[in-house]
Amino acid sequence: MAVLLKQLAAASGYSINTVSRALRDKDDVSPETKKKIRALAAELGYVNNSVAKSLRTGKTNTIGVISADSSNPFFAEVIMGIENAARASGYHILLTNTEESTEREREAISVLLGKQVDGLLLMPVLQQHNNGHYIKSLDVPYIIVGRWLPGLEDHSVMSDEYEKAKEVVLYFLKNGHTDILHLAGPSCVSSSVDRLRGYRDAYAEAHMPIQEELIIETKGHLEDGYHEVSALIRNERKISAIFAFNDLVAVGALRALKESGLKVPKEVEVIGFDDLNFSKYLHLSLSSVSIPKKTLGTLAFKTLLDHIENPEAPYTKKTVASRIVFRETTLEQEP
Amino acid sequence: MAVLLKQLAAASGYSINTVSRALRDKDDVSPETKKKIRALAAELGYVNNSVAKSLRTGKTNTIGVISADSSNPFFAEVIMGIENAARASGYHILLTNTEESTEREREAISVLLGKQVDGLLLMPVLQQHNNGHYIKSLDVPYIIVGRWLPGLEDHSVMSDEYEKAKEVVLYFLKNGHTDILHLAGPSCVSSSVDRLRGYRDAYAEAHMPIQEELIIETKGHLEDGYHEVSALIRNERKISAIFAFNDLVAVGALRALKESGLKVPKEVEVIGFDDLNFSKYLHLSLSSVSIPKKTLGTLAFKTLLDHIENPEAPYTKKTVASRIVFRETTLEQEP
DNA sequence: CTGAAAGCGCTAACAA
DNA sequence: TTGTTAGCGCTTTCAG
Secondary structure (H helix, E strand, O other): OOOOHHHHHHHHOOOHHHHHHHHOOOOOOOHHHHHHHHHHHHHHOOOOOHHHHHHHHOOOOEEEEEEOOOOOHHHHHHHHHHHHHHHHOOOEEEEEEOOOOHHHHHHHHHHHHHOOOOEEEEOOOOOOOOOHHHHHOOOOOEEEEOOOOOOOHHHEEEEOHHHHHHHHHHHHHHOOOOOEEEEEOOOOOHHHHHHHHHHHHHHHHOOOOOOHHHEEEOOOOHHHHHHHHHHHHHOOOOOOEEEEOOHHHHHHHHHHHHHHOOOOOOOOEEEEEEOOHHHHHOOOOOEEEEOOHHHHHHHHHHHHHHHHHOOOOOOOOEEEOOEEEOOOOOOOOOO | OOOOHHHHHHHHOOOHHHHHHHHOOOOOOOHHHHHHHHHHHHHHOOOOOHHHHHHHHOOOOEEEEEEOOOOOHHHHHHHHHHHHHHHHOOOEEEEEEOOOOHHHHHHHHHHHHHOOOOEEEEOOOOOOOOOHHHHHOOOOOEEEEOOOOOOOHHHEEEEOHHHHHHHHHHHHHHOOOOOEEEEEOOOOOHHHHHHHHHHHHHHHHOOOOOOHHHEEEOOOOHHHHHHHHHHHHHOOOOOOEEEEOOHHHHHHHHHHHHHHOOOOOOOOEEEEEEOOHHHHHOOOOOEEEEOOHHHHHHHHHHHHHHHHHOOOOOOOOEEEOOEEEOOOOOOOOOO
């Protein structure tokens, strides 16, 4: 069974305390003693029991990560950024999925608190009955990653989505498009709200009338883009540009366009959002708004760590800049 | 601060013990007492401290998941399967990445053991100096997911990769291809070894000579497929079929083929491996070997759970069947 | 049905 | 420099 301090103490002749201090490299233990104890620990394969340590110290060196859907490559990439940064700082992550369910989210927070995580990284659901109030009352430091919650904006680490969404649609409008389809994301996700707002404000700024039927809410999955665009084409609804909530939806849309024989970008221009790894390798490489996902994850963790180490510090909203990458699904193309 | 059993005891007039037993629904506490205590706990927002509980019970209800690279969509999907199954059984996952490094792997195992995980799910690196010996000596139950380690085959939950790889190449050979490029994965990953073995054995079975220069080792990333195939074409090396280690590499290859003007599948047939979510939505939907990733994750967790609950049970290798999906990058196509 | 006492393995005060 | 003692918050005997 597991080797304990007690065993090391018995085997070395020192007290449990001295062994503990030696292993933690405290400087009131003589070098020789340390050496002896260290050697013994290595020989017997001693592994510090972090559960006991955590109970005693009140620190777990673990943070909870509550993701909405980690099978979505976007989150997967963000989470990898988080994990990397966390590991580099001696932290571990306890990962949970909510699948955009408010109840699961609440449950997840509660369980993770029970596990005494030192902090929380959240990608929360935004809804009528969201957990904003509950989250606001948390004792542990927490950061909202890539999203926001009303009244908690200062806890967010995210990218400039509204601005970029607007820019995308403005680009379309300037190119003379009037029928710009917006394949929006779920309204319970703050990024959908921002991207949609960008769409509306771009129209407003260009003094163009919005055609509400060209705003279609999806769940943000591949199939959604495919089905919605297929349906539109079947109904002979004219569209000349598509601004998709994310790359997944855009890829689905691309597929539908191809099947119907519509030429991209000549007849229909398409811009996605997120710039997933594979998007530039598509047969028709996808124009998209590139969010630095790994950076987002890293920054989120680092910010959280700051607050763990310095609990009194006030929170401030942090933003990482994204940029529009023009590839083969738009007429304008980068060199 | 956090509400403790002590507070509930003081506030309710019962002893700490009774409160604890009431909350855990033990049947030697009277129903009314339970009700009172429960109400109080809910009111004060009591959350059980799992660290203390774990120290006392020796159970953490947490498993460690050591992934090679969770930004790879394949792992992301498997991990999601694991997380789902785990949550359904009241377990949480502590996620770590090794980026295919043996040292990080060893370190990760050790730290997770220190955190007293109830079991381990590994996607280990296979190398000269691998951690097989170390892993073999573990006290906690562990399962190797989607891979194998020599001597530990019984601990694996994986798919029938060798068979399917062979089948793929046999399909190519039967169609008259002689120059089949194999974009292999890293040799330190067991699935690469299996898929390559399938390639070789198919040639042997067809009594065809292998052209060693058509076996190219890659790291399994998108860019690799792109660069290797581009280089081959630049050197005017003739190839008429590509069997890629995974879909990522295949997509990169597809891109290179497109740039060079080679028609898929007429001039070059391509089959990938893994069948990632997006593969069927590519402009040219990718033929691939479909591994049921979520099932793999679920089965891995369930198997691990069996061993956690029943430590004496012997391990046996488990396999989930994959299947070849013929889409638009092959001449043969499913309806 | 309920309570008192012990102890999980560790670290932090305090003594020596 | 080292050892003794207490205690983190909980569950588990064992009494009552």
